[in-house]
Amino acid sequence: MLRSAAMGDLSGLAVAIGGAIKDAPYEGFSAQKFVRSPILGAVNGVVLRSMFPTANALLLFLCSIAMERIIIEAYKVARSHQGTYVPAKFVVGEYGRPLPQLPSVVPLPHEPVYG
Numbered sequence: 001m002l003r004s005a006a007m008g009d010l011s012g013l014a015v016a017i018g019g020a021i022k023d024a025p026y027e028g029f030s031a032q033k034f035v036r037s038p039i040l041g042a043v044n045g046v047v048l049r050s051m052f053p054t055a056n057a058l059l060l061f062l063c064s065i066a067m068e069r070i071i072i073e074a075y076k077v078a079r080s081h082q083g084t085y086v087p088a089k090f091v092v093g094e095y096g097r098p099l100p101q102l103p104s105v106v107p108l109p110h111e112p113v114y115g
Contacts, residue, residue, distance in 0.1 A: 001046055001049070004045040004046050004048070004049035004060060005042040005043075005045050005046050006042075006045070007045045007057055007060050007061055007064065008041040008042045008043065008044045008045020008046065008048070008060070008061075008064040009038045009039075009041050009042040009045065010041070010061065011041045011044070011045065011061045011062075011064035011065045011068065012037040012038035012039065012040055012041020012042065012044075012064070012065075012068055013037070013038045013041070014065065015037045015041065015065055015068055015069065016033075016034045016035075016036075016037040016038055019033070019034075019037065020034055036072070037068055037072070040068050040071060040072070041064050041065070041068050044063075044064040044067040044068055044071075045060060045064050047067075048060055048063050048064060048067065
């Protein structure tokens, strides 16, 4: 169990380092986001090992990365639908470029208009 947690932790660390390298120049570094991936990866490693006890280490490593990304992205989508989260690329702009001013939102024909 400790070995699978360590393998998952390494997969989460790989994701965290990659994310920090990719996003930090544009969004800034967040220690909370950096630590989240290794912790979730360790949990994923234990869960995956309990589900697939005969899987080799490479498969466990890669599946732990995939599970971590699925869980984090689903969490972001759920938060954005609640209105408590806006991805930084929509605030700052992708690659640090400011976003152009967009026209006001026009409701689609199938959406009700209130007010």
